[in-house]
Amino acid sequence: MSFSLERHTVSTRDWIPLLQSVKQDGGRLGALWASDQPRAVHALLVVHAGLLQLDLPLTGVEYPDASTAFPAAVRMQRAIRDLHGLRSGQDERPWLVHGDAPYAFVQVEGDGVHEIPVGPVHAGIIEPGHFRFSVVGERVLRLEQRLGYVHKGIERRFESMSLAEGARLAGRVSGDSTVAYAWAYAMALERAAEATAPPRALWLRALLLERERIANHLGDLGYLGNDGGLAFGLAQFSRLKEDLLRLNARLFGHRFLMDRIVPGGASVDIDRAAADAIVEEVERLEEEVLALRAIYYDHPGLQDRCINCGRLAPSLAAELGVVGVAARASGIAIDARVFPGFAPYEELAPALCAHRNGDVASRIVVRFEEIFESLRLQRRLLASLPQGEARTTFEDPHEGASGVGWVEGWRGEIFVALEVGPAGTVRRCHPHDPSWQNWPALEHAVLGNIVPDFPLINKSFNLSYSGADL
């Protein structure tokens, strides 16, 4: 129980003034979602003391526009309109439930302006979404994203599930962050049940979370090298990532560690030999990644592509409420492992890795630094692994109990807000991906850049479609 959660019911009259005062005090919007029974909108805010949840009960279908305080609310409110029929904000175009009507993109007009429509089926092996570029020559004047293509009804799906089944679904909101989601869900459920996972389980969870971070950062660094014209980087980093996934499969039975974090603890444990194998891997990765970092930092072609490319200024990043790697690369010091910290991170003193240029190069630097930090954390975790059980059981929380999980995944912070229904079922679950906050920032980061740099800029953010399409 390492962060506090204060919860208040507020009226529509107080909604905007409260959000604005939170913002003035340096708070930010973590998540915004709605529920049907009873009809309400919920805002999760990150404030100095921890988390503040504001519940806004509604009798009608209209509520005040939170984007006047937090711009990141725009798409969340559009999603709420599609999923619950509750209306707010100026933009009435559908977001998650597309329907058949044509979509009205914002038109940019002027001499020589033309549009490049891309997607939803992209040229590579990536998730589907539509990007509408308005350009003059090669220069991007405007990018408008249309997402929601992989909306598959996750939140409604939760509502037909037992609490245990919900844990599996949470681990599939965004497959690349399965560990972080599974932990956030387990944390939310344990808080609702006023239960705690045993110390050994917490250490194991952190070990798995850091392995997920390293695997994804290795993959991203490879593709960033590739998109910058250094195919050598992709070959090397994808080899290192595969090695790590194979060790995951050998030690934990799953390459991406799905379903290894469960409510009550972890479904896996490690012995001396497994710990030795990880330490050996840590040593090898430190040596290899150091050598590759020297090559990346030394390579004039790559530097030319990455420095000052896709810049997101710190002030803009703050205004947009950007989180995770993208925030830290734009000089914003947020990392849920550091603040508020959650067990076992308080005892590990994780370092926050940041940069202030906000460009592609900065997002590369942050990933390199975070790999080294995660490798160090793995060593610390293994050296101080508590004895005891890796899993405990607890009784299902009573109907109406609720809890929030907050975990720093490799991409950024993930929230799971869970409300328990009768007889051990899920009444309402909102899993919140950092991509909600960061997708709009990509529209800004690409402005003034040339079209061929978009893949590189996009990859440097590497946002989840599934995570925010739900």
Added chain:
Amino acid sequence: MHKIVLRMVHAGIVTEPARAPDPALRALSQRLETLALERLGRALAVRHVDAGSCNGCELEIHALGNPYYNLEGLGMKFVASPRHADLLLVTGPVSRNMEQALLRTYAAVPEPKLVVAVGDCGCTGGIFGESYASRGRVSNVLPVDVAVPGCPPQPAAILQAILTAVTSARRSSPASP
């Protein structure tokens, strides 16, 4: 530059040789290469479509391109356009929002076209099932030749599914070159 070359020498060639610890995979790959060459006279062109996946299957399809599996060395390549493709690799339950895009992509693939549905979701709808937002399994929307289960299926299993699709297609059209 010398640092890059030194690193390459240091890493060596990791592509798994015939006597590697995973001989099943290797046999499979060699058969794929032979079949693709026999059937097409060139590499098998694959177009991936994410029709609603959680992106877990995409991680494994990406892994197929790493030096261990060395897909392109085995007579298979991913192409950017469905018009260049022999085979569609479809992941996810098919979301309602992707149904039309998937059908259009399928229509753009020249005959004879093969479809491999990837992962538990592609096979059955998986944990997402059918709902207001999901059409469930890929075969609810498209004719599917081969479906490979797994959450996500490992790279070797995806490779095996592609091989199976190519093999069955060969049987159904014996006059192919």
